[in-house]
Amino acid sequence: MSAAFDTTGLERCIHCGLCLEACPTYKITHLETESPRGRLHLMGAIADGRIDTRSSDATVLHLDRCLACRACEAVCPSGVPYGRLIEETRAGIAQERGIAPLGQLLLWSVSRPWVLRAMAALLLVSERTGLRRLARRLGPPRLRRLDALAPPVGRPAYRRVAVESPRSSVALLLGCVMRASYGDVHTATARVLAHLGVEVIDTPGQTCCGALHAHAGDKAEAVRLAKLNIAAFEGADVILVNAAGCGAHLKSYAHLLEDRPNWAARAAALASRVRDVSEYMQTIVGDNTLGDLGMRVTYQDPCHLAHAQGIRAEPRALLSRVRGLELVEMADADVCCGSAGYYNLAQPEYADRLLEPKIDAILATRPDAVVTGNPGCMLQLAAGLRSRGRSDIPVLHVVEVLDRALSAR
Template sequence: MSIKIKQDLPCSSCISNYLWHDPPQEKKWADCVHCGMCLESCPTYQQTGEEQHSPRGRVYLIKAVAEGNLQVDEDFADPVFSCLDCRACTTACPVDIDVGGLIEEARGQVRQAIPLKGWKGVVNKFFLHSLFPHSNRLNSLGSLLRFYQQSGMQKVVRKTRLLNFMPKHLAEIESIMPEIKGSVRKKYPSVMKAKGEQNHEVALLTGCVMDVFFSDIHKATINVLTRNGNDVTIPKNQTCCGALHVHAGDREMGRKLAKQNITAFEHAEKVIVNAAGCGCMMQEYAELFRDDPEWKARAEKLEKKVVDISKYLHDTGYEKPKAMLNTKITYHDACHLAHGQGVRKEPREILLDIPGVKMVHMPKADTCCGGAGIYNITNPEMANAVLKSKMEHVPEDVEMISMGNPGCMLQMAMGVQKYGRNQKIVHTIQLLDWAYQKEEGD
């Protein structure tokens, strides 16, 4: 792909080719000097070696459109949507250029200029508008998937190789589908009281996909929080965090969902999140309302309350488990936890506080696994290439790989299966909960 950029114009005579509301902000690219410090951190640049698939290349293209030197067309859309939005480049950048924010704003412009059509448009609208924002529909989907697993249909489908008729990357996702155990939001009461003395009251984000596919992680989170003196509330009027929508360029739907969550969690002392991507999104809600002072102010108040479960436990204190787990593990930094929220040491310290847990260092632990929300569905070839690089750094002599994001868990489970490994993929909070349960059992 070649991109032709018109001769640079003096800034005073620039006419932006961003023609819609909410374009990329100049303050986010103004300090970029194209030094190249970001190149080594970028998964797509490491795979392609192409400048337009590097952070500085994408920043240059985004700036070129703002200066009227490039159109919002398919050639522009390709590098913008091939980005994993992993934020590693911002960590590497000496002046903290917000490439992730620029990418998300640019995607919003692309989707207004070039709306998805045909089957892609139908699928996109179904999942982002008709499914994820509606908990009742998600619960119905969860019930169907649970029936599919428990009735024996899944075994028949796999044994007869019917999956061979599906696109390869979708068949791979089905092969590592976790056991569906039922929605926490649907089954649990609105308030779970602390076990023993109550010290804090917190609210839990149940999210969308998380509550269908990973409700066991929610259960572990609630167990650990109540064990450590927290009353846990589950606001019933909460919804999907909107991260998938914003990443897909649907910023208007992202704003709608953000408003619903801001209202739902407005009176919470703290909002606990156990999915890195969701937590990062909620901590950036104010960016969606930069032209709406009222909602921006409300979003900023909520952002201060949102905290990852590992950081919350680390900062408020938790009971050190006494039971031995006797396992050897390694830790993968979810991009939106390490790069997006700056949470690195906290989950590691929790793991090291569990008796019998031996930690093995993973080289390049904070490089992306290729999951990136639904990136492994929309960009399967690049996602698989990034996953292959990631798995090369996973120590072979460990029994478990711990992390703090559901998208990473699915992607890493695929890597374990694809490359003949036998490690178990776990969420950090599950290990702490298992240690508590074993202690209670003893």
């Protein structure tokens, strides 16, 4: 590889193999090259010149098949920063080989809100005219897959919720997919916070967090978007995020901009103020119950909440505050569902092999709803349930459950 990349932390790997059984792609293939340990070996070979990624398609494919779920980090006794290393490696590869056309289109779209709004409008028109139904029946496989994983259309946009005499205020990352397709989840977030005496303030100038760009190797665009958000959120004491992948990425801004003197300190300051919505709510809910809701649910841990941020107990604790709600744990709740950004489009075979046992685990709990905390997981799980003829089981965000419970009081 002619493009150098940062390998700091690679030397910490002691080849113990504890990461193997935590890795979703290793568990479905049992191939060393599809494991964290194997991929770290490939990274080292790329870094010291033993492998040239310009001519080794197989090496690039093994690295592309990594979900970047960071389950390996959660079990690594040596603290190997695997998530950062895979991003650095992909950035180096992208400089030499570029990013695949599908990835380029998706990355270009998510960093431009007007494009996402236009796409949502087109989807809505195609839904109402019957064109979407026709495409599902007659379209090529790639188009049918895009349709199956497309964000929902027609959901209400985010509406700010005013709070009379709030005890505190927070900023909320609106994001890209969340803003375009799950605006009502933002509104539900604001309503639950209002019940707790917290007001969500407007934050002009914020944009896509850049997580997808960083994961795909488009480091320059990830840095550009990070700078915009750092400037936008500079005055906020607390920055809440209700998308696990976005929250994990905002918390990594300090590393992303550590070599940029004018931005490093500002990035670190922002990262220190970022909180997942469940993480924050759990600190302020006190002894309050959060309404009543007779419902049986199961919870899917988003990878970038459980593994990247270490947040597992907080969402469950909030759900336990709802009277009448029964939480039934599914098997392997913290194993990746196969969404992983746009992995389910770029690596459909592996994504489907991961989704199938996840849907089996969900159905085994006989839930009224599935609860999670990330838009990619919501889309992937909903698609999996539809494929089994179980679209009657909704996939809800944690805050949607809390909002419904409070509304039912």
